[in-house]
Amino acid sequence: MAITLSTLNKLKQQGQKFAVLTAYDSTFAHLASTAGVEVLLVGDSLGNVLQGHDSTVPVTLQDMIYHTECVRRGNQGALIMSDLPFMTYATEAQTFESCAALMRAGAHVVKLEGGAWLTESVRKLTERGVPVCIHLGLTPQSVNKFGGYKVQGRDPAERQALIADSIAAEKAGAAILLYECIPSDLMQEIMTKVSIPVVGIGAGNSTDAQVLVLHDMLGATTRKPAKFVKNFISAGDGSIQGAIAAYVKAVKDGSFPAAEHSFE
Ligand code: KIV
Secondary structure: OOOOHHHHHHHHHOOOOEEEEEOOOHHHHHHHHHOOOOEEEEOOOHHHHOOOOOOOOOOOHHHHHHHHHHHHHHOOOOEEEEEOOOOOOOOHHHHHHHHHHHHHHOOOEEEEEOOHHHHHHHHHHHHOOOOEEEEEEOOHHHHHHHOOOOOOOOOHHHHHHHHHHHHHHHHHOOOEEEEEOOOHHHHHHHHOOOOOOEEEEOOOOOOOEEEEOHHHHOOOOOOOOOOOOOOOOOOOOOOHHHHHHHHHHHHHOOOOOOHHHOOO
16 A cells, blocks of 8 residues: 555554655665655755765756656655755745656655745645645755754754744645754654654654665765664664664664664
C-alpha cells in the first residue's frame, strides 16, 4: 500500500513513529522503500554528497528534477518529498513553476526552507493542491547568512520566532514540519503546539519521525560526521539493506536518536 499524507497523519494519531531517509537514485529508492522507510527525501543535500559542493547553494531545479525522476522509478510505495533548491521560490510565479516541475517529476510533497516569509506561499500552494513541508531551524540554504552550520533556537528571541513560525506554517496549511539542529527542549515545546507530522534531524527524539542523509548513516562520508549522525552499518548485519532496516527499527522504537545525538 502506498504511503500518503493520510498514512503519516494516522501514524501520528496512533503514536507510531515513521522513518524518513534521503534518496537520490533509483537503486537506493528501491532499497529504502522496501526496507520500510515511509518517506524518501530527495534532498538538496545531493549538492554535498553527490556533487561535492561545500553547501546546497549551487544545486539547481534541473538537478532536483533529474534526481526526483530517478527516485520515482525505484520507489516501491514510499511518499516522495523533494527539496526546492536555493532561490527557486523567491517570487510567487517562480514558486508555482518550481513546484509544478518537481511534482511532474514525481514529488508528492515539496520542501521549502524558511519561516514567516513563506506563510503566504504555503497557503497558496496548499490551495492549489501542492502539499508543503516547511524546514525550520538550521536551514542549510541560509548557511552564508548564519555564518556556518550552527544550532539554531538557543536564545530566547530565536526560540519565540521558531515557535511562532511553526504555528503560522501549520495555520497556513503546511502538511509536514521538519526541524534541523535545534535544542531538544525547544523541540518538545513546539510538539505541544502543532498537530501535523513533525520530522527531526538533530532535534531530539520527541518528533514523530527522524530523517538522516543516506550517505551519513552508511558511514560513506569524507568529513567528520555531525553530532546527530549515527552510522547504522555496524548496527545491522553489515549490509546496506541491514543498515537501512536497523535505522527504520531504531526510529520506530525510539532508540534513535539517543541523547548523544541531540543538542541540549
Ligand atoms: O537536503 C536534505 O537532505 C535535508 C535534510 C538534511 C533534512 O534537507
